[in-house]
Amino acid sequence: xxxxxxxxxxxxxxxxxxxxxxxxxxxxxxxxxxxxxxxxxxxxxxxxxxxxxxxxxxxxxxxxxxxxxxxxxxxxxxxxxxxxxxxxxxxxxxxxxxxxxxx
Amino acid sequence: xxxxxxxxxxxxxxxxxxxxxxxxxxxxxxxxxxxxxxxxxxxxxxxxxxxxxxxxxxxxxxxxxxxxxxxxxxxxxxxxxxxxxxxxxxxxxxxxxxxxxxxxxxxxxxxxxxxxxxxxxxxxxxxxxxxxxxxxxxxxxxxxxxxxxxxxxxxxxxxxxxxxxxxxxxxxxxxxxxxxxxxxxxxxxxxxxxxxxxxxxxxxxxxxxxxxxxxxxxxxxxxxxxxxxxxxxxxxxxxxxxxxxxxxxxxxxxxxxxxxxxxxxxxxxxxxxxx
Numbered sequence: 451x452x453x454x455x456x457x458x459x460x461x462x463x464x465x466x467x468x469x470x471x472x473x474x475x476x477x478x479x480x481x482x483x484x485x486x487x488x489x490x491x492x493x494x495x496x497x498x499x500x501x502x503x504x505x506x507x508x509x510x511x512x513x514x515x516x517x518x519x520x521x522x523x524x525x526x527x528x529x530x531x532x533x534x535x536x537x538x539x540x541x542x543x544x545x546x547x548x549x550x551x552x553x
Numbered sequence: 554x555x556x557x558x559x560x561x562x563x564x565x566x567x568x569x570x571x572x573x574x575x576x577x578x579x580x581x582x583x584x585x586x587x588x589x590x591x592x593x594x595x596x597x598x599x600x601x602x603x604x605x606x607x608x609x610x611x612x613x614x615x616x617x618x619x620x621x622x623x624x625x626x627x628x629x630x631x632x633x634x635x636x637x638x639x640x641x642x643x644x645x646x647x648x649x650x651x652x653x654x655x656x657x658x659x660x661x662x663x664x665x666x667x668x669x670x671x672x673x674x675x676x677x678x679x680x681x682x683x684x685x686x687x688x689x690x691x692x693x694x695x696x697x698x699x700x701x702x703x704x705x706x707x708x709x710x711x712x713x714x715x716x717x718x719x720x721x722x723x724x725x726x727x728x729x730x731x732x733x734x735x736x737x738x739x740x741x742x743x744x745x746x747x748x749x750x751x752x753x754x755x756x757x758x759x760x761x762x763x764x765x766x767x768x769x770x771x772x773x774x775x776x777x778x779x780x781x782x783x784x785x786x787x788x789x790x791x792x793x794x795x796x797x798x799x800x801x802x803x804x805x806x807x808x809x810x811x812x813x814x815x816x817x818x819x820x821x822x823x824x825x826x827x828x
Contacts, residue, residue, distance in 0.1 A: 452654065455562050470554070474577050474650040475633045485631035485652050522594035524577050546633075548577040548650060550554055550594050 451487040457497040458489050458552065466491040468552040469513040473500050477528070478543035489552075492517050500547055501527075513549050522550035557598040557606050561654070564600055568656040571600045572622045576609055577633065578648035590638065591647045609649065614640040618649055629655045629723055657682045658723040661716070662701075663709040663739050664730030665692035668754065671793035672727060673700045675801045681725070686712045688735060709739035717746045725750040725804050727784065731759055737766050744776050750804045752784035756823060781807070783816040783823050 451472070461468050473486040481502035488498035488506065490513035500509055505527040512525050528544025554575060564571035576591045591610035598606040599622040608615050617640030625632055631652045637644030660676045662669050665687035676683045677700050684703040687693035693706045705712055709728070720726070726743045730736050731754050740763070743751045755763065760782040768774055785799030786806065799816075806813045816823055 451652070452565055455565065459562070472650070472652060474631075483631070484633065484650070522577075524593075548575065550575070552555055552558060 451485065451498075454487055454489045454498045461489075461491045461495070462552070466493065467517045468492075469516045469549055470552050471500055471509050471513055471547050471549040473545055474524070474548045475546040476543060477545075480543040480545050482545075488513075490514065490517070501545060505545065505547070509547060509549065512547075516549045516551055520551050520553070522548065524548050554594060554596040557596055560598055560600075560603065560606055564598075564603065565654050569600060569602050570626050570653075570655050571598065571603075572626055572651055572653045573598050574609065574618045574622060575650050575652070576647055577650045580646045609647070611639055614638065614647065614649075616640065617642070618651070622651055622653075625651045625653045626655065627721075629653060655723070658725070659684065659716075659720065660725045660727065661686060661713070661720075663687065663726070663728045663735065664732075664754075665689065665694075665697065665704075666729055668729050668793045668796055670698055670700075671797040672729070672800060673698055675794075675797040676725075679801055679805075684712075684716075687730070709735055710742040713739065713742040713746070717742070720746045720748040722747065722749040723808070724748050725752070727800060728753040729784075731755040733763060733766055736763060737770055740767060740780060741770050741772050744772060744779060750781070750807055751779060752781035752800060752803065754784045755782060757783060757820075781815060781817050785816055787814045787816050787819050 458468055469490050471488045473482050473484050475484060482500055486500050488500045490496050490510055494510060496510060499506060516523060525547050561573055574597045576593055576595045579591050579593060595609045596607050597609050597615060599619050605619055609618060614636055621634060633648055633650045635645040636647050636649060638646045657680050660681040661684045662672055663686050665685055669685055673683050683701050684705060685698045685701045686705040686707055686709055688708045690706045693704050695704045698704050726748050728736055728739050740753060764777055781803060785796060786803045788799050790796045790799040803815055
């Protein structure tokens, strides 16, 4: 998060709507600890990361939905037989990511 | 989150320890008899300096979370915790993510030698606030250590007294002087702090002599195994840069309790001869 502050402030100063995504829990093997963060603006620009690159694409899609709706959401990504979790981590772990608007 | 974001930014910029607690999950209000008044995304900021800002929706929940923030801040780890609607510990009506923003850990390097410049660089990559300290003003110059946050001309043990109460489990003291005159008081002083890592450079022979002198100086023999000496992991490091990597890898391994070989736990030459 510390590394994202300047970009977030610049986006907000420029009138862009912004969402913040943070890793809040990791089960099993996961590349980033809780607290790892990524910020997304409405133009789909991205700073930071929440995994080793495995779920960032899906997080951007969710984040744009959060910016549109203004409602925060908790997303789970990881290996599962459930097709709802189609986006997985190559390391086999599960990561929970909280995405909220920063308007 | 939005309202407290600017306070969070001010705390981070001022390098003050701060945490934000956010409701990330709540039981369905139609379920159970005690639906949580907490709203998804409700956020509270806790700073020992600036106090508490915001609320998670229930006074008692706020109080319990504020207490748990203290523990999270001292461990330096962000964590999700479950609570009842009024902060009860064995219920799971609300999940709160406590996100901790600790100031950077400190590394204090005693001895303004060639190995120091390399160690400063690697420590900066890892995010340390790095201080180089040496009593010899010809060597301890900002020009020789441009990457260091501070370069201090002082006797190591005298400098250490000024920062002793700020050193904790995530901080490191590296003694690279290998001159007993400076090393002995510096190591003795470092042992009396809560610093998480203490390493000292020098051969096994140098360290054996150092141990005798430390005991003469009044250090408890039982404390001697807290000193990582010879400093660094046994990875066959030779150059100052490789040695810096070996030292920093040892700091990470000690903090993580990883089962790896330190030079301290081996016998034989420190510098392996390439075959």
